[in-house]
Amino acid sequence: MKGFEYVWKKKWSYLMLLFPVLYYIIFKYIPMGGLVMAFQDYNIFRGVFDSKFVGFSVFEKIFRDKQFWNVVRNTLMLNLLTLVMNFPLTIGLALLLNEVTNARFKKLSQSLLYLPHFISWVVVAGIAMNLFSVTSGTFNHMIKAAGGDPIPFLSSNGWWIFTYVVCNVWKEIGWGTVIYLAALTGVDESLYEAAYLDGASKIKRIIHITIPMIKPVIITMLILSVSKMMSIGLDAPLLLGNTKVMGVSEVISTYIYRIGIEKAQYSQSTAVGLFQSVVNIIVLLAADKFAKKIGEEGII
Structure with missing residues (x-):
């Protein structure tokens, strides 16, 4: 009875919670029943x-397909390269923004950096075509004007x-700084003051105070990023890809x-x-276990 009274007391909070719960039940959990098609x-x-149950024969057919392993390789390669470039640059950009003291300039910079995240990949692909096209691309016009040969960026x-x-780094690097900037606001200012009085330079303060203080957040974001190595959005490879580069642009989502x-x-x-989902879960658990083995908290 006490439980019911507590729920009734917090009824508006539970009512607000009802809609996201229904969303996940309707659009995330109920569709999972369709996974049975993988065994039919x-x-x-x-x-x-009423469809015939065939067990794991569908998986056997897929695993014998060379094209499948090619798209797995492409997915891992593109995600790994994007992670290697985007992850450290995002942290570095967040550290740079954190050092900006002019509030107006900082807000303007953040707004400009966040903007590409909200641009549709259709628009980004159109911009990329205008910039990187062999015949009419801006970069190739500049290269040819300088006496060089055009570069086939897209072919x-x-x-x-x-x-x-x-394109991926440009689109997401600014948005990726949000979490790190939030973490940086929790760093105790007295630590910087003490380091400053001890004669530590700004670089040393970043290395010995800022980065260690946000290291748990960095580890968590790295684990989450690694756990998505087998997942890649449909929009970017489909819109940027073409028949000439199918050998590297065909990924799991387009497949x-x-x-x-x-x-x-x-x-x-x-x-x-x-x-794809099973491999992502395995990678997530493995990355979390590895983080705990080296003394970090992990996420599970």
């Missing part, structure tokens, strides 16, 4: 309940990877799109999605 010879006319495998990473939407192979696309 799914027929769209028979539905989930050569190596240059396409470079362009993809640059699922092509076999699931274009070829209507629902069992295979569901199996690939399930494989």
Whole structure:
């Protein structure tokens, strides 16, 4: 009875909580029932309940497909390169913003850095085409004006990877600083004052005070980033990619799109999605365990 009285007392809080709970139940948990298609010879006319159950034969078919392992390799490669470039730059940018003392300039800088995150990948891809196109791209116009040969940014495998990473970093680096800036606000100012009185330079204060104080946040964000190594958004590789660079631009999300939407192979696309999720969970647990082994708190 006391529990009911407490809930009634906090009824408005629980009512506000009801909507996000319903969202996750309806759009996240209920659709998980569709994972059974990964173990069926799914027929769209028979539905989930009447389609033939075939066990792991769908997975066996996928694992024998060379294209599948190619898209796994591409997904890991693009995510790893983006992480290697984006993660340290995000921390460095947050540290630089934290050192800005002019409040108006700091707010303006943050607004400009956050803006690309809210730009659609359709727009970003259009900007990339205008900048990196061989025939009409701004960069290639400048290169040709300087007497150089045009660079196939979007039609050569190596240059396409470079362009993809640059676009991703530009789009997300500013937004990634939000959490680090929030963590930096919790650093005790008296530590900086004591270090300043001891003669520590600004660089030494950053190295010996700022970074150690936000290290738990850095470790947590790194674990979460590593746990998404097998996941990649559909928009960027689909919009930036083309037939000339399919060898590196075809990733798991585009592979699922092509076999699931274009070829209507629902069992295979569901199996690939399930494989992707299982691997991400395994990587998350492994990264968390490794963090704890080296003396960090981890996230689980």
